[in-house]
Every structure is written in structure tokens, then in C-alpha cells.
Amino acid sequence: MDKTVLQRPEVFLAFLAGVWIVTAFLVGQIGGWAELAQVYRTTEPFPGRKRTWQCAAMRWFMSYNNCLTVGADARGLYLSIFPLFRIGHPPLLIPWSELSAERQKRWFGEQIELRCARAEAIPLRINLKLAAFLAAASEGAWRVPEGSSAG
Secondary structure, X not given: OOOOHHHOHHHHHHHHHHHHHHHHHHHHXXXXXXXXXXXXXXXXXXXXXXXXXXXXXXXXXXXEEEEEEEEEOOOEEEEEEOHHHOOOXXXXXXXXXXXXXXXXXXXXXXXXXXXXXXXXXXXXXXXXXXXXXXXXXXXXXXXXXXXOEEO
8 A cells, every 4th residue: 555645754855845945946036036146146255244134025025034144344235045045045245336225115114125236126125224234334335325215
């Protein structure tokens, strides 16, 4: 008599791992991380100030909740994701000179929307507290935008 998938833990675990890998990869594709990585991927360790367990949102409602490491120094903005979710999400280093920022009002409060010069279709939305940290860590290379616009 054949065993069901649930009676064969190795098959179930392989299936679960496959779903995990495909999901992580698709989130990177849909949200735009993969497009950013084509231009801003980094393989060097980041020496600047970092904060772990941060949140951000990208296009098409793809949110990275409490799984990002976000850093900044005079060179630029550093982004990486918790290792369990890293498939399809290599670390990024985006130079400040390539970033534009806009303060936006949303129904839940204000946020900062960042856009990259060579990947303008990909928004990166962060909260004001994280934006203030990035400004301080950037050694004066980046400032939180003033004012607001309707979102």
C-alpha cells in the first residue's frame, strides 16, 4: 500500500522547501527587488550603520515586514533581507546620487517614497523613523524631504 505524502516526511519537506524557494523568488520578481539587483547588487560587506528587522514596501503591495537590514553611510543606502528569505534578494547598495525621495501622506500616516534613477518604476516606501535614521547615518549625504504630497 502506498504511503501518502504526509506519511513520507522527506517528500513533504522537499515540497515545503520548494514552495518556500519559489515564493521567495517570486516576491523578489514581483516587488521589484530583482530589477534593483540588476543595477545595485553588492557583494561587499557593508561597514556603515545598520538597523535590522526593518520594514519597507515596494511595488504591487509587496511588503517586507520585519525582515530587512537597512543601512546607510556616505556612499549610499544598503538593503539586505533576512537569510531565510534571501533567495531572489541579493544585498543592494544604492548610491545617494541615484535616489530621489518624496514625503507622502497616506491614509495611515506619512512615509517616504524612494526611487532609483536606473529603476524608476520600483518604489521603496519607508516610515519616517527609518528615514531619519538613514539621514543621520548618511553623514550628511542624504536628507529627509520636507513637505508632503497626496499619495
